[in-house]
Amino acid sequence: MTEPSSPVPAQFDRQVPQGDDRERLVCTSCGFINYENPKIVVGTVATWEDRILLCRRAIEPRKGFWTLPAGYLEQQEETEAGAMREAWEEARARLEIDQLLAVYAITRLSQVQLIYRARLTDPGVSAGPESAEVGLFTWDEIPWGDIAFPSVHWALGHYRESRGKTGFAPFGNPEGKTGAMHEVGAASS
Amino acid sequence: MTEPSSPVPAQFDRQVPQGDDRERLVCTSCGFINYENPKIVVGTVATWEDRILLCRRAIEPRKGFWTLPAGYLEQQEETEAGAMREAWEEARARLEIDQLLAVYAITRLSQVQLIYRARLTDPGVSAGPESAEVGLFTWDEIPWGDIAFPSVHWALGHYRESRGKTGFAPFGNPEGKTGAMHEVGAASS
DSSP, rough: OOOOOOOOOOTTEEEOOTOOOOEEEEETTTTOEEEEEEEEEEEEEEETTTTTEEEESSSSSSSSEEEEEEEOOOOOOEEEEHHHHHHHHOOOOOOOEEEEEEEEEGGTEEEEEEEEEEEEEEEEOOOTEEEEEEEOGGGGGGGGGGBBBBHHHHHHHHHHHTTOOOOOOOSSSTTTHHHHHHGGGGGOO | OOOOOOOTTTTTEEEEEOSSSSSSEEEEETEEEOOOOOEEEEEEEETTEEHHHHHHEEESSSSSSSSSSSEEOOOOOOOHHHHHHHHHHHHHOOOOEEEEEEEEGGGTTTTEEEEEEEESSSHHHHHHHTTTEEEEEEEGOOGGGGGGGGHHHHHHHHHOOOOOOOOOOOOOTTTTTTOOOGGGGSOOO
């Protein structure tokens, strides 16, 4: 999950545009309104038999820690197609989407995550440019102490709860959890 | 569903920033990169007994046509909270979210819609500033000829399919449907 970022130039100011009810970033030079909206992250818990695909991050944030293949949905892209693209970019993985596993809201980051349950169509995975390595792990082999983000813990736990189920309602944030980084060490199973 | 829009000033140009693989809007004057990402619409099919809440739009696009209470998720907002806020803003409706009914991708608009099934906690609804009027309709009373958007047809049909079901997987776009406006006249049931 790469976070695109661009410093906001000095001529942008927080103002409430006419007819609006919230502050927006407005360029004081030309009047351009830079509407900021929550971003959509699409990702997968993808398996080959009883093994789960994880990627060790080659980039910040959380370089060296393990994550699920996931990233920002692009313009004009369907959510399932985006999840498949990310799995290819980060792990050279080809997969079939099964169903929506979870919808998580990371309000601190204004991020909505759509995580799908998926099956690899081929176990031949390898690291893409944003991954240092990738691997297929049984539940007990998962590097629990080196997971990158709280929501990766959630998705793995929810995947396990969903095993053997079809046609279920997607999971949400675990009760009381916001995705704050101090939650990353919480027990996962 | 209001669409925030701001004309892109002339000094913005489409360029591939260093380290990126896609064209972005870059300000040729100051280098600010205006990342564009798909937007999240949150909405509800909200009912009181066997009646469904609809709002007649007081604003363009599709002014005068009927829609579900829905709009853009705001920064730092949870999806269910956003759906409840929109129901209040557009129909002064108070409701309880039941479960995620559907996830639609309107790729033409780079929009992902999260539509929840909900119950009104009070039948006293009234038009907010973006609605000309609001109403509670039985299935047969729905103004089928005056529905604002294709995805409103989809959500109503999926709501009907979901009746009596709990814990189901959310629906997606109907097979082959993209949300193009020529689809709005398609049969809804």
